[in-house]
Amino acid sequence: MGKHFKKAAALLAACLSASMLLAACSSGGGPTSSAGGSSTGGGTGSTTSTPAASGEKISLKVTTVNFGESPEGTKIQDAWMAMMKDKLGRDVEIKYEFINSGDYKEKLQVINAGGDLPDVLTYFGVPKADVDKYGAMGLYINVADYLDKAPNYKAALEKDPNAKTSIYTPSGELYGFFNLSYVPSGSAHGAASTMMAVKNRVLKENNLSIPTTLDEMYEVAKALKEAGVSNYPIIQHEEWQNPEDVVFRAYHTSANNSLGKFWNGEAYAYGPITEDYKLALQYLNKLYTEGLISPDYFTHTVDNGNAAIADGSACIIPSSWEGYPAQWSVQYPEDEWVAVPNPTSDKYADSPWQFENEFHSEWEFNPGYSMIVSAQSKCIDDAVALLDLQYDPDVIELLNWGIEGETFQITDGKKEFLLGGTENRDAAKGYGLPLSGDCRAGIFPQPQDMELWRIGSASDSPIFYNGELLNEKLVGFSSRVISPENTVPSDSAPKISLTSEENEEYSNIMTPVETYAKEQKVKFIKGERSFDEWDQYIEEINKMGDIQAALKILNDKVPA
Secondary structure (H helix, E strand, O other): OHHHHHHHHHHHHHHHHHHOOOOOOOOOOOOOOOOOOOOOOOOOOOOOOOOOOOOOOEEEEEEEEEOOOOOOOOHHHHHHHHHHHHHHOOOEEEEEEEEEHHHHHHHHHHHHHHOOOOOEEEEOOOOHHHHHHHHHOOOEOOHHHHHHHOHHHHHHHHHOOOHHHHOOOOOOOOOOEEEEEEOOOOOOOEEOOEEEEEEHHHHHHOOOOOOOEHHHHHHHHHHHHHOOOOOOOEOOOOOOOOHHHHHHHHOOOOOOHHHHEEEOOOOEEEHHHOHHHHHHHHHHHHHHHOOOEOOOHHHOOHHHHHHHHHHOOOOEEEEEEOOHHHHHHHHOHHHOEEEEOOOEOOOOOOOOOOEEEOOOOOEEEEEEEEEEEEOOOOOHHHHHHHHHHOOOHHHHHHHHHOOEOOOEEEEOOEEEEOOOOHHHHHHHHHHOOHHHOOOOOOOOOOOEEHHHHHHOOOOEEEEEEOOEEEEEEHHHHHHHHOOHHHEOHHHHOOOOOOOHHHHHHHHHHHHHHHHHHHHHHHHHHHOOOOHHHHHHHHHHHHHHOOHHHHHHHHHOOOOO
16 A cells, blocks of 8 residues: 555656646636635525636536446436536536446545546545545645635535534545535434345245344245245345345444444444454355355346346345335335345344434535545636535535426425335436436535435335334334334444544554455355364454554544
8 A cells, every 4th residue: 555655646746746837727726715705504595606717618527436327418417517507607518437336446546546536536435534545645635725615515514513523634624525414404314224125925925934133034045045936045236235234233243344443332343353243254154155145246236136136036135225125116016025124133132233313413414425626636626616516505406306397396385206206216317316326417426405315215115024014104114113222333423533644554554454354254254264263363363453553543532
């Protein structure tokens, strides 16, 4: 990693030197004091960005995520481009590079290491620590220096009580335009965004009950395989919905997401060295070696998953977006897909990690997704102006709800989504609306109006819970059954923020540890390494880096 840092820094220095010799696009690219400017706004009142100087068109290169369908040519994308032109007072041209969501993390690392960035770059699938790390290296602008030119963003930042700890660095830098969730008063809710999905038809045909625990899932899958129903009854549907994560959660641990760290209710811990992690691996090894899940599920993509659902070979999906069973009940009604809250383990049956409170304030920024502006861009002010507009209420409404009278209507002051719920995802996709999950107009991550997700995706869904087969709206269901006993501890994890030096120290320790943990995880699951060697593995991984020292960096930041 040190080589990459040196290479990136060298390239950055060369690019910055060259860019100083070039004229800016049309308005200056230098930083300005964040003390200037003004913003207004309570509720969703409009705040208008000051247009860039009139003249030649704004032309930007943007690299962002493709979730399955390009938004280009959709009605909302065209309307968004027209709105950008109108609000900026200039023609706008965007040259997109779309990268598949499954490949994005790897490609993002390559882009950063090479130092040759587009004007605007989406952050997706990578910890915020990377945003701060590369920002501190000088690859990205410090947006805090441009807030007088970003009044919409500034106004939103002031409304999130946790913004200073969640998305700023400890020393006050802000290296991105972060994902915003607007949660109107009263619509905050509990969530189970990941649920198990089971095909109830084949269960009923084979006199099997809907599984709710890991042990039951194993027994049902085994019975279906022995009955010849499917070669691999358990599947991975999407590459970002890994069955492993559900198993790790059931055992109250974590794998390699967010650098393997997780809040266990008392402190930050590292999953791959815990005894619970071993139990999870032993369970996954059982599924793998008995052929209940495809031997190449590690590389399965959403295309593979959709094919398995369409051809009928999929029977159990341990990790599935909560809205899919409702969608499949329309697409494949004869299969009778049912949503089931995350399966529990026998060890933690009385305190399952199944639900979480999705939001805690009316305006909430998510540090996991952002848009950054390259410090080497010749169009910094133009990029800032464009990204700031994404927090303009008119733009938020367009990108979320679409076109009034066509995709939504307002009755007695309340919006009603006209494309139906999750069963009409194809209609939303055709417009380029995010409710489809596959197609998102504008630049991801767009601010989200969570009232839409509460109402627009409010189709009744088949849900199995506490021995009953319900037909209920998912948001209402999860809000009704959530409790302290079934809520993940991360729901109450303290907000901490590391300095660039602390991030660097943590990364230096944990990068070799993480690499080793990922390699050994696969070996244990496949049976290429015996669990008799677990103690040896623990010795080996501790030699890769001082894990306790890394955890101390995190836990020292936890408020007393």
